[in-house]
Amino acid sequence: MSTALLSVDNVSKHFLGLRAVDGVSLSVQQGEIVSIIGPNGAGKTTLFNLLTGQLSPTAGEVFFKGQRINQLPPHDRARLGMGRTFQISKPLIALTALENVMIGAFMRHHDMQEACDRAIDVLERVGLMYLARRRAGDLTLSERRRLEVARALALEPEIVLLDEVMAGLNQSEVGQAIDLLKGLHAEGHTFLIIEHNLKVVRAFSERVVVLDRGRWIGEGSAEEILTSPDVIKAYLGEGHMGSQGKQAQGEAV
């Protein structure tokens, strides 16, 4: 019914009395990069969990590839073509980087050798091949984040959902990560990104959706959004109206 790759229609999630997500609608088309931003407690992570299947909505609909997936468990969403990363990266620390990626590759390639070849391709693509034999537990934060992206890509997904992949990275690492995502986007990958860091959002998002206190409060290009008075107010509170979005970068890390 919807032509979008991934969409939510008027979706809500209530925890007891709290409306963590309240009537949000948004959609992602094939080939897009869409970001969801919002201050702490805006409902970004809850919305993310509704999309990935960790939670199911109290009301509203979630569609993926035209299929209603409200109740579909996470592993079936992965099979359908949804890759994701975790905000707190969860590599299999006892296994090597290569084996971590292979576990993702096994979903589409049951044969060991095929999965291994596929994992090597992905590691090369994200620039981690030189660490293939290193145990994931020994990687730095930045390398682990990259490994998370590799694990998601190994599923050969149609959309990749990134949950604050830049959090905790330093300036140059953020730059490298942005380059990686831009490159992957140029190759045709579709991304939905939850991001706190406005610099990242500005760097490559085609479309930005803003949430505040569980509600959709705006949507548009990165420039439009970052200069919108409503967004600045939500992010920085009253009194920052003149400073526009620029200072927001520092605030957001």
Added chain:
Amino acid sequence: MSNIDTNNSPVIESGQSAWIKYFGGMALASLPLALFVDDPNWLNIIAFTYLMGGLASSWNIIGGFGGQHSLGHGVFFGIGAYMTAGLFVNYGWTPWLSMLIAAVTAAAVSALISWPTFRLRGPFFAIATLAFNEVAFVMANHFDSVTGGPRGIMIPFKAGVENMIFKERWQYALLMFGFVAIVVAFSVWLRRSRLGYYLLAVREDEDSARASGIHVLSVKLQGMAISAAFTAIGGALFAMYLRFIDPPTIFNLQDIGVKFFLLSLIGGVGTVAGPLLGAALIVPFENILRVEFADALPGFNLAVLGFLMVLAALFMKRGVVGAIQDLIQRRRNKREPS
């Protein structure tokens, strides 16, 4: 230097090298049997070491690779022992066939009792499985028309390969060696298979496993069924070797149900060689202690075992094999700095 190293050596251990290690290890493991072939006392200890090594390796499939620390494997062990003994004594069925039937039965029972318990995580799962062991103990005592109740089942001595009853101790030891060789071979294969990797993924993080398209419950049930089947075969061999089984022997926690976990823990949970190594270190040692201190200090063997457990938990969290792997990894990291 580091580049050449990475390009020339395989990024993942090849199947060939894993199997070479396997045959090397098994040749080493068979040495005691060859050396003590004329010594019945030692042959008894060796046979038990192989059997316990095979049982710990069976447990390790779900407990180690899958990270589901079952304390209820005595149930599957009991199914193997009782079905094989019962079918032999009452109907004259050959144990070679009955143990396979018992293996399938244990796999089915494991699915039944795991379905609800796999919803529990960590220690809660372990305690729930412990309860099943006690239930089985009570049932074995109660249904005496099948199990002989507290009197147990005595298997008459009718020597013959078809009866799995042998005149010589070394024949039993060889049988037990065959069992451990098969279970460890399966572990070598599993460790390098899709299901094996999926079990590891489930052990490390279930949410992350799901995100990789893994049906967590299904993977756990498969691992448990395989583990239960091998455990039942071990139970069958135990029954045919002792030729007497009763509930306190079969459902004994410190010697059976929890022992599989313990041996794996000391050797290295979740590694292929760990459970066998644990059995090789502990079973003979414990037997000697048991014999030496039987009169003066009964239970001393358990005290020593407990102390070793504490040491292992403090200083070798991944067991003997884990400690060795850490050493190798550290040396490799030094050789190719990133």
